[in-house]
Amino acid sequence: MGVITEIINTISRVVVLPTFYYMIIMSAAPILLAALACAIALKANAINMGTEGIMTMSALVAVLVSSSVGGQAKGGPWLGLVAAIIVGAFLGFLVSVFAFRLKIDIILVGIAMNLICTGASVFLMYVLTGDRTTTTSLSSGTLPQVAIPLIKDIPIIGEILSGHYILTYVAYILVFVMSFLLFKTKLGLRIRAVGENEDAAESVGISSLHIKTIALIISGALGGLAGVFMSECYLAYFSSGLIAGRGFVGLAACNMGSGNPGIIALCCLAFGIFYGFSNFATLSNLSIYALNALPYAVVLVGVVIYSVYTRNKELKRLQGLESEENLEYSQPAK
């Protein structure tokens, strides 16, 4: 009983704070970027399990490049951003090479990517900074925060919507860009065609290898962006465990939205609520560990609900098909 009262107390204390909503928007952004990375790959039926690893590696690269050119004062974070996107895109390309040219199961390639990137990032960090856990010794800096004119002056709303890191805004804008890319452009049409029926695409002269490779490169680049968010916005340094499963949470959100950017964004915001809560542990008597675990527990529940839902939908669809079949069979056979 005590726990429930405490939960209700915490919630009531937190939901009145504008910073809580600010935190939701911010916490959802890296997950959203990761989810969009997974989405374009999923639509091409080239599931990118390696997003977590790609995020890790590019987060580190961003910090290293930024500090090596002189950090904040010399525009380092921007160069770091570019470098991370390039590294991400390259890792995405590597996934496609292993999966489609060397014909290794794409799920295994993704898992290997995660393991290698996690290991390699710690190794690199140690070699270059002498520290095994964080890069706080480097001064890499952060990307700028943006105050939106007019909106920033509105009370409460201004506090919630304005003053985010630039990549937060980019993440939400990318939802629309991705929708446009997938559903309005020729490339998007081909990606969806290849993803759904590779043979059909091949039979009209589309190279599915080509399309899947492009999708994975874009996916990798987005994963790179998500990584930069963590090391140049969320924090101002890289640490082992920085990504903390956000790549996988993004993958979950992507699947719950079936790769459709709009729904994905909603799922990410929903997960963001719980990430938001975990930032307010000090306002609560609940265990900080429980609060930190909360987002992941919610993702798990979400995925279960989602799969039950899709199963039912699939059954309904099957039933629909069956009745169609009946129509055909009931034609007089003679």
Added chain:
Amino acid sequence: MENYLVMENVTKIYNNGIIANDKVNFSARKGEIHAICGENGAGKTTLMKMLFGIEQPDEGRIIIKGKDMHLNSPMDAIKAGIGMVHQHFMQVPTLTVAENVTLGIEPTNGIVFDMDKAIKMTTECCEKYGFEINPKAHVQDLSVGVKQKVEIVKALVKGCEILILDEPTAVLTPQETKELFVQLKNLRDSGCTIIFISHKLNEVKELCDRVTVIKKGKTIGVWNIKDVTEADISRYMVGVDVDLDIPKKPAEPKENVLVVKDLTVYNEAGKKKVDDVSFSVRKGEIVGIAGVEGNGQREMIDAITGLSKYSYGSITLMGKEVKDMDIKGLRTNGLVHIPEDRNLYGCARSMSIRDNMIADKITDPKYNNGLFINEKAIKEDTDKWIDEFGVLCDDGDQLVGMLSGGNVQKVVVAREFTSHSELVVCDQPTRGIDVGAAEFVRERMVQMRDQGKAILLISADLAEIMSLSDSLIVMHGGKINAFFKDVKSLTEEDLGFYMLGVKHMSEDEIRGALHE
């Protein structure tokens, strides 16, 4: 008239060693409908895949309008004016008709896909050739007949002059077929060359101008359709060497092994697929099950072999209810099963012949002392079986995936027939395998019967099911529609009537299927 397209001495050998086409010659003129006839597996699809650039010939030439062509991909073929409607539709279900039709040649506005233009292209093409299709409809919502039209429009919109149709009527209703024929004739009259693959001879006779017959990968000949009758074509296709006169004594059935009583099976979607079916199979007899695909045979066999559960009624094997038995339980009680899909359920393609043959017997103390596997005994016995069942291979360590279809099936048969058995379920046991292997499998089935096993045979090959079965059950709409105690007097035509539900037997006659 000059030949527009010539395929000369084309040979195709697949990786698994199957010679699908052996010096095939084929030619077509401008503005004709040219039929290619041949049995299942004759190599018709393979020939067309080479024309469409999906497969490349190992030998021979393809000449279009007098020019030697090298078709390395469908793109090359499309550029050469060839369009193909595949046996299985090549469509993206969630996309619209217009998107499917223009896929590969998408109209664009910068990088943006120009939907309006795509719709216009589709509509124009449909109007030109007299097809009625809503370009904005999603392909997944269309009926099979309309989907087929989409496939044809897909080819036409790319400006094809040679249109290949691979068994286009297999999925159509009679009305849809009639409509398709009108449109194909219009197309021909507008100058298009149409290659029409079918083994429905009445359709060929009605629609086509000439016919080329292919048998076992070889060209038998080409005729003007006026000069041949359906019976002629049929004779060319089948020849005289497929004689299914299997030497077989009259059956001496004994007691019941499998008893199916009032069996009703619902599928996953909750639809009744098997409806109150009762029959039994006795020791020493082969009971055949015939029926047009999709009339409940699949679900019934899955229930009997433990691959799926059933809702009402009972199935007993050697007097024991099988409802709660797992596959292992079923097998210990004497069920062996040659499944329809040998590559998915029948064997492990990435394992050796030996491992596949021994898979169900590995717990036998003869091969396994509880700790170690007795390699020597396994090798001895599997070598014996490879020999006995005539599996063509280098040795028992060869992977099953490397074998040809007929030899894979022999491995499956060897495993199942050397297992302890009372009831042998054979599901399409000779589908898609070579004649020699098929004959062998059939002979072994009769041999098993003579040893006193009960055999349940499902086959889409009417000649096979009529010559092998001692008694025959016909299924239609999930029910038993006919039961023939003795198959000898049954004609193929009559069987067709019962399979299609044109004729029905009385309840009393059907009850004969259950021996009590």
